[in-house]
Amino acid sequence: MELSPERWHRLEAVFDAVADLPAEAQDAALAAACAGDDALEADVRRLLEHDRTHGARVAAVLDGVARLPAPDGDPDDAAVGRRLGPYRLVRELGSGGMGVVYEAARDDEFQQRVAIKVAGRAAFSPELLARFRDERQILARLTHPHIARLLDGGTTDDGGPWFAMEFVEGEPIDRYVAARRPDLPARLSLFLQVCDAVDYAHQNLIVHRDLKPANILVTDGAVRLLDFGVAKLLETSGAADPGQTRGGLAPVTPDYCSPEQLRGEAVTTRTDVYMLGLVLYELLTGARGQRADTTSPLALERSICETAVPPPSQAPDLAGTAQARRLRGDLDTIVATATQKDASRRYQSVAALADDVRRHLDGRPILARIDSPWYRAQRFVRRRWLPLTATAALVASLIAGVVATTYQARRAERRFQQVRGIANALMNQVHDAIQDLPASTGAQQTVLTTAVEYLDGLAREAGGDRALQLEIARGYLKAAEMAYSIERASLGRADEGRRYLERAAAILQPSDDGPASDVPLAIARVERQRIAGDLALEAARRDDALQMLRRGVEIGEATLAIAPDDPELLDAVHDTLVSLVSTFNADAAAAALIPRMVEIAEHRFRLQDDDLEARAQLAVSYSQAGNVAALREDEVAARGYYQRAVDAQTAIVEAAPDNATARRNLMIALANVADSALGPLSTASYTGSGGPLLPLADADRRVAHEAYTRACAQAAWLREKDPENDTSTFDYAVCRGRMAVSYPPGDGDAVRVLNDALDRLRPLAVRHAERVAAFEIEFRGALAERYRQRDALTLADAEWARVDVVLRDAVARDPKNYYVQRLALPIVQNQALTLASRRRRDEALRTGAHVAALADAMLARADIYARAPGWPPRARGWLADLHARLGDTEAARQARAESREMWRAVAARADLPDDLLKEARAQAVDGTPP
């Protein structure tokens, strides 16, 4: 086809115009477009013909050239017969990415058969040669019955390195297992031999870096590892920087490549742990645990760095076999732990991996727990602590929502665990997705969609298998829960979640009047009620939600009466109670459920008091109870619960001292105890007395001080572990700043500590404006109060002015940021009182009006702030006092009348906490001036 640019463009225009038309319309359109240019028409016609093959011809030609055999004259052929050091090359044994392997003989008095590996040519500097020699000597010292010894090495005439190794006659372990089909214990003991060899090398500070079946030979039932450290040697020969510890130039087989090697990160002994995990997978299933997808760079990265190694029990060839059942549980967990993408979450040593395999062989419980729901829950809680650390009473309001979210995540995880055998593979993916919350909505959606496809398939095949149907129903419930949380995160509606809930309901419906003695059914029904309740809540049908959740508790309690010790049932009921309590915490009847919620968590813990998960649940139950008590401004009860949460978390940290998340949770619990002791925003300052903020009792201050000292110690530990992390910077700054409040009045250290905390927060403001604003308000307010106590009023004014700026900015950014408004309220109040005492009348009144406005704003969140309706009239009463102090009796009278009016309206309501109603009735009468 002749090609000129003009002709080409015409061709393109016509082709594009007709290519997508249906065949019958193409002819006419083509003739019209070519307008009599027959040659053009013929050309386009041919192109359309070829278009039907979708480029198959081009691909075939490329494939053809690739299959062309290489021309003769392969230089390696000449190598046979050649001498390297004392050895003579006898024959080529094989070749791979690293080079060619020969059998060679030493024909002096030693008469030794060896394998020699000749790597590709490389340029050597004297320095590198020296390093290469050193490395070789280290390797030559490795003597272990399961390691093929490195005997000698050197460089060829053209500069390529070679190594002589003990000649091992044997079969690669994968082929050995495929051919002889040893039973499971025999496979595991082969694997343990491999582990022993690798562990021995690690003791000698040598990492293999290229463990794969081809490098593990079996002779008479004993394994021998080849190529130990060779990858490193090759790296040495190719690396310019002798000190670099990066993955080697030596190619690592993609199917066995670890994430850190792909990313070019440091290779450690845990890299070998990863590869051993893959080898174990292969020994157990006969299939590869990792399949590198080389279709695109992104796919490659995903397949190695993101796609979790599936549980061996889910290997396609094993589906439904006895072998799959034997792998489920321990061995799944062992492989999953060894092949964690994040090296720090793998077994910390090969010895630990081997130990768990031995434990499994002996029928003892394995130690791997890394992937437990508990662990994940801790991670999740950790992400959300910061808003919780501020003042207990304020923060409790936020916590209600936050803890509910936390629980959802915990439940989400646990449910999937329970649908083990159906969606175990997805579990791991779910885990990965959840791990990256909150920015991983896309990934979660993928997992969810896959899970549902899987469940749909199973549902079609379940037939009359009732147990399986129940599991599927629970799978759908889990899917509903996930969909709900994803949709909520993206502010969507919960339609998808509802759809899955309906599928679960359809399966469960026929059993709605099933016997209470059917425990699995009861669990599924309780879960269904809980999720339906959450979804109803989403649709703002609070009454329905309340009813559904209560019904869930009823169903659960009926079965608990028969099976009081079933852990899963206890969990399900506990979860439902947490939903009830955290959502309807302003409702006295819901709050009355707290003792039962705590009782169940305690009972569950007593059943398994060595179980960290049960203990963690208990801790969260206490925290939740504490939050509700704090929200109801019952600081004494709150402190009691928080203290128990501290005890539980302390025990967890003692059991797992290196677990950063456990330490952080302990820090949170301690901060909660301190905050409830401080109770700085308790009703005391709103009683309209008009005096200064009530000073803290010394005993309370000491409790807070001690708790914050301990919390700060945990924060310091965390910061040291991860100094670049914003969260640990926050934690530390906030612990320090909050601690200042617990210093005695007049203690100059408080000012220093607060300023230090503010300095630490400043760099975070760019990325976390909202949180920094809240803490800045809190800390500057505290600072102003300290200055006021010392009569440094100019300094105090500067801090208050700054609070005002930060507050107005935050509200301008988000008018619904009630949190900062509630936080600022007593600070502004303190400012107004100080101004009044200085007779700065206009400023005092302006500031006082601001207090009233902040109090009014709280009404918008009366659903969270149970006592919110009390604040506007209280603020008016307080304003009346302010006027009186300024000598304006008329304004004081008006404000008091307004306050009384408001109190009367409050007193007429039935839906408020008793003590608030009592206050309202008293104020509506007693507020009358004499």
Place this chain on the structure above:
Amino acid sequence: MSEAGPPHAPGDITVLLERWGQGDAAALDLASGVVYPELRKIADAYLRRERPDHTLQPTALVHEAFMRLQAAGRLHFDGRRQFFALAAQLMRRILVDHARTVKAQKRGGGAAKVPIDSVAVYDPRAADEFLVLHDALDRLAAVDPRKGRIIELRYFGGLTLEEAAELVGVSTSTAQREQRLAEAWLSDALGA
């Protein structure tokens, strides 16, 4: 390798590729000097049937080269698109060399060494056909450089449609349309 060159710092190729992206043609030469031998080495191993999985996918080779350079700390993952753009050109060059050598050998009478396990898949016309394709691709690129580039990136570099589109600076749908026409035209140029 005669071109041992100066010591390489980690990520050196990435830097060269960036400079290339900013219009520094000399940087491309330097980068090619590093990437070509690597790619060549891997391709040779495949072509000599040193690998058990001996059906060569040019794109798989490019990915392997990428992995190796990256693992050696000489390439950052961020630089992958430019790398694949460069490697696509180089891979094409390697296959052209390969096809020419095989042809030359046949003409000179030296029988190509055919490993036993690959006898069945050897098609002697493949070298000629490939050179026709190579030539046609050059002609296409002469009148419509972007379409030539898209084909090269997709077939020799293993980039996805989205990646190729981004690299040549068009939308995915445009790239798809252009690839389609280019494929049809190349199929036509290859003859029956």
